[in-house]
Amino acid sequence: MHPRAFIRTPLDLAMPRDATALLLVSMLALIGYLATLGGLAFVLLGDDLRAWNRSLDDSVTLQIPAETSAARIEMSLALLRQTPGIAELRLLDQAETARLLEPWLGPAAAPDTLPIPRLLDIRTEPGAAIDITDLRQKLAAITPGAQLEDHRPALALHRRAATRLAILIALGIAGVAVFAVVLTVIATNLRLALHRGAVELLHLIGAGDADLAWPVQLAALRQGLVGGAIGAAAGLLTLVVIGHLMPLDASPSAADWRLWGVALAVIAVAGFGAMSAARLAVLRQLARMP
Amino acid sequence: MAVVTLDGIGRNYGAGVAVLSEISLTLEAGEFCFLTGAAGAGKTTLLNIIALAEEASAGRLTLFETDVAAADRMARAALRRRIGIVFQDLRLLDHLSANDNIALPLHVAGMADAEIREHVGEVASWLGIGRRIELRPAALSLAERQCVAIARAIVSRPDLVLADEPTSHMDDESALTLIRALEQLSRFGTTVLIATSNLALADRSQHPRIHLDAGRLTGPENGPA
Numbered sequence: 001m002h003p004r005a006f007i008r009t010p011l012d013l014a015m016p017r018d019a020t021a022l023l024l025v026s027m028l029a030l031i032g033y034l035a036t037l038g039g040l041a042f043v044l045l046g047d048d049l050r051a052w053n054r055s056l057d058d059s060v061t062l063q064i065p066a067e068t069s070a071a072r073i074e075m076s077l078a079l080l081r082q083t084p085g086i087a088e089l090r091l092l093d094q095a096e097t098a099r100l101l102e103p104w105l106g107p108a109a110a111p112d113t114l115p116i117p118r119l120l121d122i123r124t125e126p127g128a129a130i131d132i133t134d135l136r137q138k139l140a141a142i143t144p145g146a147q148l149e150d151h152r153p154a155l156a157l158h159r160r161a162a163t164r165l166a167i168l169i170a171l172g173i174a175g176v177a178v179f180a181v182v183l184t185v186i187a188t189n190l191r192l193a194l195h196r197g198a199v200e201l202l203h204l205i206g207a208g209d210a211d212l213a214w215p216v217q218l219a220a221l222r223q224g225l226v227g228g229a230i231g232a233a234a235g236l237l238t239l240v241v242i243g244h245l246m247p248l249d250a251s252p253s254a255a256d257w258r259l260w261g262v263a264l265a266v267i268a269v270a271g272f273g274a275m276s277a278a279r280l281a282v283l284r285q286l287a288r289m290p
Numbered sequence: 291m292a293v294v295t296l297d298g299i300g301r302n303y304g305a306g307v308a309v310l311s312e313i314s315l316t317l318e319a320g321e322f323c324f325l326t327g328a329a330g331a332g333k334t335t336l337l338n339i340i341a342l343a344e345e346a347s348a349g350r351l352t353l354f355e356t357d358v359a360a361a362d363r364m365a366r367a368a369l370r371r372r373i374g375i376v377f378q379d380l381r382l383l384d385h386l387s388a389n390d391n392i393a394l395p396l397h398v399a400g401m402a403d404a405e406i407r408e409h410v411g412e413v414a415s416w417l418g419i420g421r422r423i424e425l426r427p428a429a430l431s432l433a434e435r436q437c438v439a440i441a442r443a444i445v446s447r448p449d450l451v452l453a454d455e456p457t458s459h460m461d462d463e464s465a466l467t468l469i470r471a472l473e474q475l476s477r478f479g480t481t482v483l484i485a486t487s488n489l490a491l492a493d494r495s496q497h498p499r500i501h502l503d504a505g506r507l508t509g510p511e512n513g514p515a
Contacts, residue, residue: 013390014386201394
């Protein structure tokens with residue numbers, strides 16, 4: 001291919017812009033938007049899962065009735081300290097417990113007016129195989145009414161649910177990517193049909209398949225990049241709006257490179273995906289010519 | 291050097307309807323030849339086969355001593371670049387000016403813009419349409435459009451020019467002028483094959499004629515081998 005063909009090609013001259021360009025840009029923008037939302041959801045879901053892991057993965061809570069004596073509490077602590085696999089114990093003071101209950105009981109909740117149970121935060125060693133049922137029975141024998149809450153089964157359920165959701169998001173992204181390829185092929189075929197006379201003429205006066213395919217590919221690359229950029233920008237904007245409407249403790253910030261990474265990935269995939277799909281379509285069409 | 295060699299070329303459409311049968315001929319470099327025959331005799335099909343716009347159903351085609359059947363797509367494109375073709379339906383691109391239509395083969399060849407302007411201006415002046423080349427085909431007369439199509443076919447100085455009824459919309463004087471221009475090209479070594487049903491035009495010229503009748507060669511009369 002002649003070097004000038006990278007900038008200007010015979011087909012650029014022969015095939016003027018048409019409605020397929022706007023069609024492809026708008027559809028790729030919509031697909032880019034959906035893919036960006038999917039990608040961002042993937043990132044945020046991963047963050048949530050990691051946060052759950054950090055807070056609950058090795059965590060067991062012992063709830064001791066409010067009327068339990070200090071001696072019994074101390075005996076329970078001693079039992080736990082001797083139990084293999086327990087890494088750390090922390091008895092929450094009553095003010096801290098009251099703060100935890102505040103969302104449910106309101107600011108009036110006070111340890112001296114309500115029988116607030118004592119909470120013991122127990123950190124297990126990672127992967128420790130503690131017989132929770134046996135421990136629960138031993139603690140109940142020391143402190144009647146004590147409840148040992150193991151969060152790990154609940155976390156496993158959350159993990160499975162989050163994994164299923166992540167798979168669904170990934171399948172959704174793959175689905176819209178396939179749709180984008182199909183759409184680009186259709187738009188390219190439509191464009192070639194609109195300019196069939198020009199394509200045949202250029203073929204007959206000696207333009208090679210690569211010469212004919214290149215401008216179509218370049219146009220699809222431009223349209224894919226523009227559509228992807230519009231979709232990615234709209235996706236990021238949606239995240240900002242949602243962040244304002246539903247503020248979270250750990251809302252993603254503009255400094256988070258992963259968000260920009262998702263946006264750039266969507267733009268790049270839209271551009272180069274459209275370019276490859278257009279190449280495929282145009283070469284298939286040209287192969288039908290002698 | 292043999293520019294075109296046809297050996298037993300045949301072309302069938304659909305369920306075996308033969309448009310061309312057993313066509314064999316050779317055109318040498320610089321040869322000027324008319325292809326005559328009534329409408330439907332197979333002239334356009336034969337030109338299409340030589341121009342690599344259509345595949346033959348039988349026989350062997352050799353262009354510039356290259357067996358076309360053995361040539362890959364890139365080699366075929368290279369062969370096409372050595373051929374200038376005037377289509378019967380002209381095939382001008384309506385959204386381009388005459389100038390840009392004429393320039394297309396030069397763009398395909400990757401020529402620089404300055405050279406393209408020079409070549410296009412030269413050919414357009416030679417064919418008498420120099421003042422009209424900024425107009426689009428719709429603004430030109432039929433004869434002028436034919437001149438644009440001819441200019442596009444010869445602007446890249448091809449080794450072979452195939453013209454299908456290139457003078458059908460011209461008066462006799464313009465047609466003769468055009469034939470003289472193509473003769474001049476032929477003197478520089480370009481092989482010219484003109485398909486025409488205008489026997490009077492062919493008669494006025496001293497060039498050999500190949501005659502097609504119902505898809506079979508009945509000439510040549512003083513024609514090529």
